[in-house]
Every structure is written in structure tokens, then in C-alpha cells.
Amino acid sequence: MNKDIYFEDVNIGDSIPTLVKEPVTKLQFVKYAGASGDFNPLHTDDDIGKMAGIGGVIAHGMLIMGFVGQAVTNWIPKKNLKKLNVRFAGMTKPGDTISVTGKVVDKNAENNIITCEVFAKDQNEQVKIQGSFEAKLPKKN
């Protein structure tokens, strides 16, 4: 799935390939609850979401972090990923279309590690996640 990406091929300012997800659904939140074991009813019960004053269910932040992990490992082989950090910046509601974008912000030639910033945003450019990751890339020789 991944093509080999070498340290020399990556430059500061390069964009990582954008991942555009299907709109998130309530069914997906139920599936994610069961898979992850996070049964906070804010993600699966509209009544609880209404009581909490947010109108209905919202996505698990970790589901959106999962999208970020997907975008990163679509580009960089999983084994090269060394760090992934995110800050949850906003709520995601059913029907929102999340896109994950990012770019290279640093390269360290001493340890072959690249640092990238990454964002998950909805169709209105509202930021859901702001984060970063580090990957150790092979050198050509």
C-alpha cells in the first residue's frame, strides 16, 4: 500500500497526501464505541447529548484521531511512525465530512526523523484536531 519514502525525498513545506473521509454517521459512533470500549453515552444516545446542551450525539475524539492515524499510515509505513500527538479542538457531529491534511515542518539529518504537523477539519474548515507526528525514514544509501 505504501510506496517507499526516503528521507532525501521529503522536504520541509511538503504536504502530506490529504485524506477525505466519508461523512461520519451515528452508526459509525456505535461501531466505534463497541470496538474501542468507550461507551460514554454522549457518543451514542441523542437524549444524553441534548441534556448536555450540544443538541445530540458527537463523535469520539479518538475516532477522529483514528482518521489522523489512517492518513499518516497511508503515507508513511506504520513501522516508520515514532510519535503521534493530537489536541482535540472541536466536536464532530453526524454528517460532518472530515479531511486530514498536514505538512512537513522539520527534518533532522542526524537521526533521519521528519516532523509533520497535521490537522483534521470539517467541511467548514472547523478544526477538530491539531497535532503532529514524527517518522524515522530510511536513507537511500
Place this chain on the structure above:
Amino acid sequence: MADKSKIGKEYPPFTWEVEKGKIKELVQAIGDKNPIFQDREAATAAGYKDIVASPTYITVPMNWSNQLMGMIKDLQINFLKVLHGEEGYEYFGEIHPGDILTGKAKVADIQTKSGKTGEMDLIKIEINYTNQEGKPVLKANSLIVERK
């Protein structure tokens, strides 16, 4: 309010057996079709010894072992006022089906800050995971926000 006397507290280790079915369930919920997370042949062809756990898989043992809920209770945090502020992972090795993980959780810090919406406690939790060979595989850092 989080109990600041527990800063530095370490919790008893918990163990978790990694199953390929749970890895698959998680990536299917996310909609991540990368075959290295589901198919042994694809994973070995990509240079792994078996199916690998996806980048956020470690949330599965953390939730299913009730580790976080137990800590929230112990720290006297009001669950209804909790937000997940940040999550971060350091990867030291791959996690595969059949691995037995041991997690050791620690309260790294608790700080009170005042933001736009009033005071809040920021609770930093670290969990270090080793596998059955005693090798470190992952460190998870979580920032839990308790609004007042």
C-alpha cells in the same frame, strides 16, 4: 477537583491479550482499509511478522480494562465534567495479535488553570506498555480536562 496528593502515583500493572478481531473491529469502525491491519499476508509482504495494530489501537486495552475509569474514580474526578484534551503516543515496537501487553499507569501531573470558561484541572496520565518479552512497545500520554 482532582486529588493533587496523587501526583506521581503509580497504579498496579494490568495485562491485555491482543486479538486480531479487535484490531479489525477498530479499523473497520474508523474506515481504515490498510490491509496490514487485517490481513496476515499483506502485513508480511510489507515486512511485518504478522498483522500489526493500527496507530490508535492502544485505546482498546485502555478502555476495555477499565483502567481510565478506575483512575478517574481514584483521583476523585467528576466524570460528567471530563473532556479529553490531548492524546499522544510514542511507538517503540509493533504490536501483533497474540501479544500479551502489560500497562503501567502513572499520574504524571495535575495542574489547575484558569481559561475563558473558568477554572479547570489538567490531569496528565502516562501509561507505559511492554510486551510478553518485556520489551517496551508504546507509551501513551493522555491529558484529561476536568471543568469546574
